[in-house]
Amino acid sequence: MKNSFSAAATTGLLAIASILGYAGPLEVCAGNTPHANADQAKETHDVKQDARVFLKSYQTSLAELEIKANLAAWKAANSGKKEDFAAAAQAKLALRKFHSDPDAYGRVQALMQNGHEIPAVEARALHLAELAYRRNQLPAVLLEQMVELSTQIEQTFSTFRAEMDDKPLSNNDLLALLREEDDSRRRELIWVALKQVGDAVAPRLVQLATLRNRAARRLGFDNYWEMGIRLQEHDPEQLLTVFDELERLTRKPFGDAKGQMDRELARRFGIAPQEMMPWHYDNPFFQAAPPSDKVDLNEFYEDKTKEGIVKIARAFFADVGLPADAILRRSDLYERAGKNQHAFCMNVDRAGDVRTLCNVKPTAEWMDTTLHELGHAVYDLHIDRRLPFNLREPAHIFTTEGVAMLFGALGKNPTWMVAYAGAEKTRVNELTEAILEQRRREQLVFARWTLVMLHFEKSLYENPQQDLNALWWNYVERFQQLKRPAGRNRPDWAAKPHFTIAPVYYHNYMLGELFAAQLRHTLLEVLDHDGPTAELSFRGRKELADFFKQKVFNPGSVRIWPEFVARATGEPLTAKYFAAEVRRR
Secondary structure (H helix, E strand, O other): OEOOOOOOOOOOOOOHHHHHOOOOOOOOOOOOOOOOOHHHHHHHHHHHHHHHHHHHHHHHHHHHHHHHHHHHHHHHHHHOOHHHHHHHHHHHHHHHHHOOOHHHHHHHHHHHOOHHHOOHHHHHHHHHHHHHHHOOOOOHHHHHHHHHHHHHHHHHHHHOOEEEOOEEEOHHHHHHHHHHOOOHHHHHHHHHHHOHHHHHHHHHHHHHHHHHHHHHHHOOOOOHHHHHHHHOOOOHHHHHHHHHHHHHHHHHHHHHHHHHHHHHHHHHHOOOHHHOOHHHOOOOOOOOOOOOOOOOHHHHOOOOOHHHHHHHHHHHHHHOOOOOHHHHHHOEOOOOOOOOOOOEEEEOOOOOOEEEEOOOOOOHHHHHHHHHHHHHHHHHHOOOOOOOHHHOOOOOHHHHHHHHHHHHHHHHOHHHHHHHOOOOHHHHHHHHHHHHHHHHHHHHHHHHHHHHHHHHHHHHHHOOOOOHHHHHHHHHHHHHOOOOOOOOOOOHHHHOOHHHHOOOOOHHHHHHHHHHHHHHHHHHHHOOOOOOHHHOOOOOOOHHHHHHHHHHHOOOOOOOHHHHHHHHHOOOOOOHHHHHHHOOO
16 A cells, blocks of 8 residues: 655655755656747746746745655554654644645646746646645635544444444454355345444435535536546546446456356355355455455465565565665564554655555465565655656556556465465465466456446535435446345445545556556566466566666656556556456466
8 A cells, every 4th residue: 555645754864955856857758949039038937937946945845744744654653652643643734734825826827827838847746736736725614524524434434333133343343254154144134234334424425425526616626526536637538438448348257257256155155146145245345356265375375474474575576676675674564562553655755765564474465465565665766866856756646556566466476476485386386277266356356346436436426415325236236246135225335434535546446457467468578478477477587677667667757647657568558458367268
């Protein structure tokens, strides 16, 4: 996971001035056409000068604020102390207030009207500044109302306990019961209990969607979905075209895979495949594939220590020319009381101080996660530091997710496990088909789930007052091929916390998967590999580092993502390479 404070600060060992400089020149695009007369030349000079003056002040203030925000967030994540979280919240609020300045926003807008006269790199920096200001140009009262309501809903998710068998049970309790239960009637009761939180939050979620729409219209958008998409630099039509392609190309492979999964699960539950219902899957939203009964990848990692998992990751990145030693020295890798229980990567200063927070254990999942977070980290580490401060980020949140997903998936790849994790080759060969089939199922199930999230959330903000309960199941039936429980009219959609905590965001996870697949296809040529991408061998291939540094990492966010993806992979973002990976051979 990429930390929400994707930039900020040094610990004070580096001066802010050294972080901000643009040492140019950088090849970005063609320069400006010379003007014909002195007046035009002077006007152009004035615009360029004004832009440089504004950007120097903006980048300095931005870096100072993000320094405080990142250091505060890192401290809170590691300590778990209430006072540290309060300090982190204040630092984050200061950053938001900085971007709420209407005068500064007006100045950026005025400069952008003459953007064609400003050098390309500076114009891009201004554009990203404009987006940051625009999303914060809302009345304080409206901002407070949205924050207060979303906080109330988040607190409900945190504290809610479902009632089952006259006992309060946590979400984790219920998920554990669902994994072990074989009786269909009991599974239904557990599944219904997992959805109870939806009843508790649905009316407030509709209210929050209405408030968010009001905010979006204040900023000139039709609704909050359109605002979220455009402020992420997505074109709505382009985004929907990519997902339409994904839906079309995965429809049959998913249907075939689901049919096989249903037959396997039906045998477990003693029912006919056509009797399968949503509660017969271990994930209550069917966003993850059921565990394989043929392979448990933990068998390849359970003999390691937690330090051994990190050692494997360290050796791999060093072998391919992307050493992570400096990153790991700054990272916090193992469980500790009070510490954040999950994992993330933080680019502390956009100048080399990159860290990860993990809670590593000797499991296949933590091998994946360790590689994933280090994938984010090596990306951040190799962004061109000559770029202006606010361009020293990945081209898009989904491009860093894609790189992280590419590296993370190696932890469950047969070729990689033999080469780097010390897995016994004969045993891996025995299980290769089952390992790859489970990977394929995971990709397909997640792809169809993201289609539900994308289309439902778009519809939610287009009309929050429509029959959302029925709409949810319309999309679930269409994309996931699940049966709607007879007579059920409950807000099952509202049990998904992402509508509150990460609105209009879920599509980026899937775009990351598509980008990862497209990168793997590109690596077939880079590494001169004749065969499926699942069999790519990275052993000693320093070409891998050269490709990533030059084509993916170095450009930062100097280009909009469609241009970046086309330059990095040779063609626009497409679902066809993901579809090729999940097609049964």
